[in-house]
Amino acid sequence: MAAPAPLLHPDSDPSFAELLALRPQLRMDPLAGLMMEEVPLARIAAAVGTPTWVYSANTLRRRLATLQSALDDARLGAQVHFAVKANPNLAVLRTLGEAGAGADVVSEGELRAARAAGIPASHIVFSGVGKTLAEIRLALAEDIQQINAESAEEVEMISAVATAMGRTARVALRVNPDVDAKTHAKITTGKSxxxxxxxxxxxxxxxxxxxxxxxxxxxxxxxxxxSQITAGVSAYRTAYGHLADLVRALRAQGLPVERVDCGGGLGIPYRDEPAPHPAALAGAIQATLGNLGVELMVEPGRWIAGPAGVLLASVILQKQGAERRFVVLDAAMNDLVRPAMYEAWHGIVPVTPADFVAAVAPADVVGPICESGDTFARNRGLPPLEPGSLVAFLDAGAYGAAMSSTYNNRPLAAEVLVDGDRFAVVRERQTQDALLAGQRLPDWFAA
Incomplete structure (x- = not known):
């Protein structure tokens, strides 16, 4: 049997105070505990229960404004289309839509969510490698801004559907530049x-x-x-350079090119790693595409929504194993799958002031699902946590609730939006009855 991995010293991770210092939407109040904007997270847990996703409306607005300002400062006139796949909650989409963002969607459900949130069809782009005939019909019926076609076969499908409907589809061709973005293998999308x-x-x-x-x-x-590109913007510059060459070649053939969709993928620091600023992305766009006289658009998701959210969870118990301490939470991999799926690191911060300043020791943070993969962190520095203690997973606003499931027949968690000193439930916690709704036993069981 292999020797167990040595326990890491908790000082190798950022301290709780260091994590909060980089996240202005969060602060530790000496009496009320961890605050999102002006709302104590403990108050939300008492009112709504756990696990619960909590989103900061002002962080969504601030980060969208920061990105838009970087694009404007580079005199690009670029449109921002939020990648709905990152967080399709209607309140999140409405907040961003009211702040000026459009939507990048990849399914009928995301298109309907964007429209239900009030985002105009004229500000919606439909991407994705496998659009169905029904989805193409819906996009044309809604008269959305643009469909991004990803194959010759899809181009023919769009033509057939549009002709049958008596419509004209505005289509951009998505190209694969064979550029390695130096990100996780499961979320790289531009290699051959x-x-x-x-x-x-x-x-x-x-x-x-x-x-x-x-x-x-x-x-x-x-x-x-x-997605989650943190290794500088050189890959963007390379890809956009290829795109600029393509635009010139198409125009040399007498073909019209009005618009360039630059995509998204700008990464965020989940731990304390460096990550490029929107100004660097804007510079890469300006240097390569800025003199082509085209309309420009970007499709951020994680960069806007990731830092705006936390997953609030309660401790079920602490378990002392043969070799390590386990902190067992009521949140699980069905709620936040990123650690299990991508080996992702999320900051985990105690909510109460006493736990925040207590001495820490290594612990494995796990959920109650019947899989060893249901592990959020190993050898993480945490204080002793009594049953009922609250913790917050940081930077959980993107690809958190959106990727959650009901594995182990666990209901989907509630979602809450905080705006200043007020909060509201923006998605009710799924009930146990709702988990069974829609299932039917065949007639022969009755016999």
Missing amino acids: ENKFGIAIGDAPALYARMATLPGIQPIGVAVHIG
């Missing part, structure tokens, strides 16, 4: 072996084909090279 987009060398012929098809108005090109 990935399923996304058209090989950039094949794009001119297909774009010319689009211009001859009925029901299609080719309006530009699109690219997206991955």
Whole structure:
């Protein structure tokens, strides 16, 4: 049997105070405990229960404004379309829509959510490698701003559906530039072996084909090279450089190119790692695409929503194992799957002032699901935590609730929006009855 991995000293991780110092939406009040904006998280837990997702409306607005300002300062005039896949909650979408963001959607459900949140169809882009005929019909019926086509086969589908409906689809061609974004293998999307987009060398012929098809108005090109990109912006510069060359080549053939969709993927620091600022992304766009006279758009998701959310959880018990201490929470991998799926690191901060300043010792933080993979952190420095103690997972506003499931027949957690000194439940906790709703026993069991 292999020797157990040595316990890491908790000082190797940022302290609780260091984590909060980088997240202005959170602060530790000496009496009320951990606050999001002006609301104690303990008050939300008492009113709503745990596990619960909590989102900061002002953080959503602030980060959107920071990104838009960086683009404006570079004189790009770029539109921001929030990637709905990161967080499709209607209150989150409404907050961002009212602040000026459009939506990038990848399914019928996301399109309907964006429209229900009040985002106009004229500010919605439909991306994704596998749009169904029904989804294409809905996009055309809603008259959305743009469909990003990802294959020759999809171009033909869009043409057929649009012609049958008597519509003209505004279509951008998503290209695959074969650029390595140096991110996790499961979320890289711009390499040649990935399923996304058209090989950039094949794009001119297909774009010319689009211009001859009925029901299609080719309006530009699109690219997206991955998610959680933190290794600088060199990959963006390379991809956008290839895109600029493509635009020039298409125009040399007499083909119209009005718009370039630059995608998203800008990463955030979950721990204390460096991450590029929106100004660096804007600089990469300006240097490569800024002189082409095209409309520009970006599709951020995580960068806007990630730091705006926490997952609030309660301690069920502490268990002293043969080799390590386990802190067992009422949240599980069905709620926050990123650690199990991507080996992702999330800050875990105690909510009460006493726990925040207590001495820490290594512990494994786990959930109650019947899998060893239901582990949020190993050897994490935490104080002794009594049953009922509250902790908050940081930077959980993107790909948190959106990726949750009902594995082990666990209900989906509630979602709450905080805005200043007020909060509201924006998605009710799923009930046990709702878990069984829609299931039916065959008639023969009755016999």
